[in-house]
Each structure stands twice: as structure tokens, then as C-alpha cells.
Amino acid sequence: MQxxxxFDTAIGPCALAWQGERIIGAQLPExxxxxxxxxxxxxxxxxxxxAPVAFITSAMDEIRALLQGEPRDLAHLPIDLDSAPAFNRRVYDVALTIPPGETLTYGEVAARIGEPGAARAVGVALGSNPWPIIVPCxxxxxxxxxxxxxSADGGVETKLRMLTIEKARTSAEPSLFGALPLEARRR
Incomplete structure (x- = not known):
């Protein structure tokens, strides 16, 4: 049975769907x-x-913490990757390695799965990600x-909001204060 x-988070109501001991879907804030x-x-x-079972309660707590700005890696959560097509699974495996506060490009993900030039296909796979936030598309x-x-509710605005919460850099360019000596940087 599914x-x-x-559940509420700092940025709106989210959801988790599960079957047995695996998460079959996550839903970003609506x-x-x-x-x-x-x-x-x-x-x-x-x-x-x-009512959430123990592993779902734990997942909810971790998602809430991440959306409140605590750096949390959700890659350990039990998702049903076997249900994803092979190409998508490879893309999701790479996305799962991106820590909070970091980013990759579609092209970098394509290169990491051994398919340089497949950036658009990577985007399509991430657009159909059943576990957004757990698989951090x-x-x-x-x-x-x-x-x-x-593709989540709120579109790119939601994506930027989540990256802002994680204090992610979206460019290799240094920030305004990044080139200053440590003792002179803003705190």
C-alpha cells in the first residue's frame, strides 16, 4: 500500500509518499x-x-531542518531508485553526491555520468525527479x-529560495568579499 x-516546513507545506520501507515520492512546498x-x-x-512511520518522521525532521538553513545531506534516506529509468538513476546518483551549499551544472552532471554533451537529457531527468529535495535537483x-x-511549485523562484537557504554559491566567480583576507571579510 502507498x-x-x-507536513509544514519553513517555506510551506511539503509531502512524502512511501510504500513499505522506501520513499516513493517527495513534494516540495506548495x-x-x-x-x-x-x-x-x-x-x-x-x-x-x-500517520508517518518512524523512517518518514525522521525524513520529515531532516527536511524541515534543511529548509530552516541547517546543512543536511539527505542522500541516506531510503528512496526507491529501482523505479527510475537507468539514465535517470545515473543522474540521480550524481545529484545525491552534491552537498548542501554546493552546485553543479547540467553539463558537469552529464560529464560525471560519462555522457558529455547530454546536459539537456540531464535536465529532463531532473525535471522528472520523483524525490525533489532528497535528490537535490x-x-x-x-x-x-x-x-x-x-518544475516544482513556484518554479525557479523556489529553486533560488532553496539555494539561498543553503547559502549555495551559484557561480565560480568570487563573491564581493571572497577575495579579502580572512580577517577583513564580513562576518
Whole structure:
């Protein structure tokens, strides 16, 4: 049986769906709970709302902490990667290695899976990511620090908000204060 739970975060209601001991879907913040429920019903029509089991409660706590600005790596959460197509799984495996506060480009992900030139295909795979935030697709950008797309509610604005929360650098260019000696940098 498939189950889901809605839960509040610092940036809006999120959701997790699970079956057995695996997370089968995550949902990024929506405008409101009603919108979140409608999207969940489309994605998981057979899922019923349920009280979270222990591993889901733990995942909810970690997602909340990440969205409050605590650096959390969610790669250890039990997602059902076997359900993803082979190419997508390779893309998700690379995305799972991107720590909070860091980013890669679509091209860098393509190179890491051994398919340079497949940046667009990487974008398509990330656009269909069933576990956004757990598989941190928001940490993958277009070349030159451009945001690229984002299919979650709120689009690119949500992506930028999440990167801001994580204090991620979106460019290799130094920040205004990055070139100063440590003792002269803003605190």
C-alpha cells in the first residue's frame, strides 16, 4: 500500500509518499495544503493519507531542518531508485553526491555520468525527479550560474529560495568579499 503525509516546513507545506520501507515520492512546498493534496492525488492516486512511520518522521525532521538553513545531506534516506529509468538513476546518483551549499551544472552532471554533451537529457531527468529535495535537483544549474528550469511549485523562484537557504554559491566567480583576507571579510 502507498501512503503519504503532508507536513509544514519553513517555506510551506511539503509531502512524502512511501510504500513499505522506501520513499516513493517527495513534494516540495506548495502554496497551501489544498494545492499540495491535489498534486499528491495526481502523482499518487492510490496513496492514502497516514500517520508517518518512524523512517518518514525522521525524513520529515531532516527536511524541515534543511529548509530552516541547517546543512543536511539527505542522500541516506531510503528512496526507491529501482523505479527510475537507468539514465535517470545515473543522474540521480550524481545529484545525491552534491552537498548542501554546493552546485553543479547540467553539463558537469552529464560529464560525471560519462555522457558529455547530454546536459539537456540531464535536465529532463531532473525535471522528472520523483524525490525533489532528497535528490537535490535544485543544486544543478545551467552553465554560467544561470538557474535553468525547475518544475516544482513556484518554479525557479523556489529553486533560488532553496539555494539561498543553503547559502549555495551559484557561480565560480568570487563573491564581493571572497577575495579579502580572512580577517577583513564580513562576518
Amino acid at each position: 501512503h503519504f503525509v503532508l 502554496r497551501d495544503e489544498e494545492t499540495a493534496r491535489r498534486r499528491l492525488a495526481r502523482r499518487f492516486p492510490e496513496a492514502s493519507e497516514a 535544485h543544486r544543478v544549474l545551467a552553465a554560467g550560474g544561470k538557474t535553468g528550469g525547475f
